[in-house]
Amino acid sequence: MADSQFEELSAKQQGIFRFLQEFIDQHDYPPSIRDIQNGCDISSTSVVDYNLKRLEEKGFIRRDREVSRGIELLGGSGGRRRRTVAVPVLGKIAAGIPIPTPPEGAEADPYAETIELTEEQTGGRNVFALRVEGNSMIDALINDGDIVVLEPVQSCDDGEMVAVWLKSENETTLKKFFHEGERIRLQPMNSTMEPIYTKPDNIEVQGRVVTAIRSL
Numbered sequence: 113m114a115d116s117q118f119e120e121l122s123a124k125q126q127g128i129f130r131f132l133q134e135f136i137d138q139h140d141y142p143p144s145i146r147d148i149q150n151g152c153d154i155s156s157t158s159v160v161d162y163n164l165k166r167l168e169e170k171g172f173i174r175r176d177r178e179v180s181r182g183i184e185l186l187g188g189s190g191g192r193r194r195r196t197v198a199v200p201v202l203g204k205i206a207a208g209i210p211i212p213t214p215p216e217g218a219e220a221d222p223y224a225e226t227i228e229l230t231e232e233q234t235g236g237r238n239v240f241a242l243r244v245e246g247n248s249m250i251d252a253l254i255n256d257g258d259i260v261v262l263e264p265v266q267s268c269d270d271g272e273m274v275a276v277w278l279k280s281e282n283e284t285t286l287k288k289f290f291h292e293g294e295r296i297r298l299q300p301m302n303s304t305m306e307p308i309y310t311k312p313d314n315i316e317v318q319g320r321v322v323t324a325i326r327s328l
Contacts, residue, residue: 121170125163127152129172132185141196141230142183181228197234199261201225201241205275207254207286207300208246227259233323237263240319242275242286248300249273249286257327260286262319273321279314289317 118126131151135143143151148160164183167173176182181196227241244258252273254260260275268274270290276298277284287298287308296315298308 142181196228198226205242205286207244207249248302252301259325261322265320275319277316
């Protein structure tokens with residue numbers, strides 16, 4: 113866009129547009145309406161929506177209301193929108209002492225949380241997410257409160273980071289997986305913690321880690 117066209121925008125619209133550029137450059141996907149409201153210190157989401165409409169009318173952005181975070185910057189302004197998908201955060205998983213699984217027959221809570229990821233982050237796969245509790249994976253740069261994104265699988269290769277259900281203990285844990293003769297080693301990535309050893313028939317692999325999202 114020409115500088116003269118940008119100068120014709122209101123101060124609020126200029127601020128929103130700059131925020132869009134900075135957010136997309138940093139996160140590689142567009143902000144939500146709430147992100148814009150908070151980031152630009154705007155009184156309400158309706159004010160954000162009004163100014164986005166003006167930016168769209170003047171050719172600075174394109175909005176796709178059928179897609180979450182559907183904002184695209186136009187006219188060589190950079191930060192082309194990448195399509196995102198909503199990934200459900202299904203609960204918590206231990207990266208330390210295993211957390212017991214819910215009792216059999218307990219009603220599952222509806223998804224209370226989702227996170228927006230780009231298709232590049234998910235690899236186009238069907239994925240789910242879990243929030244980490246504990247510090248046994250800190251050497252893999254996964255800390256307490258981070259979110260791990262997993263692909264549902266029932267088997268894995270040695271060295272892969274997986275969510276595992278320990279059947280006898282009725283517990284789940286996040287560890288690196290290794291076959292060792294007639295037993296399985298579930299290895300924490302924390303030099304102060306000991307591995308978990310168990311029999312192959314005592315475990316069920318539930319998901320393989322695709323990526324991790326740091327908690328800010």
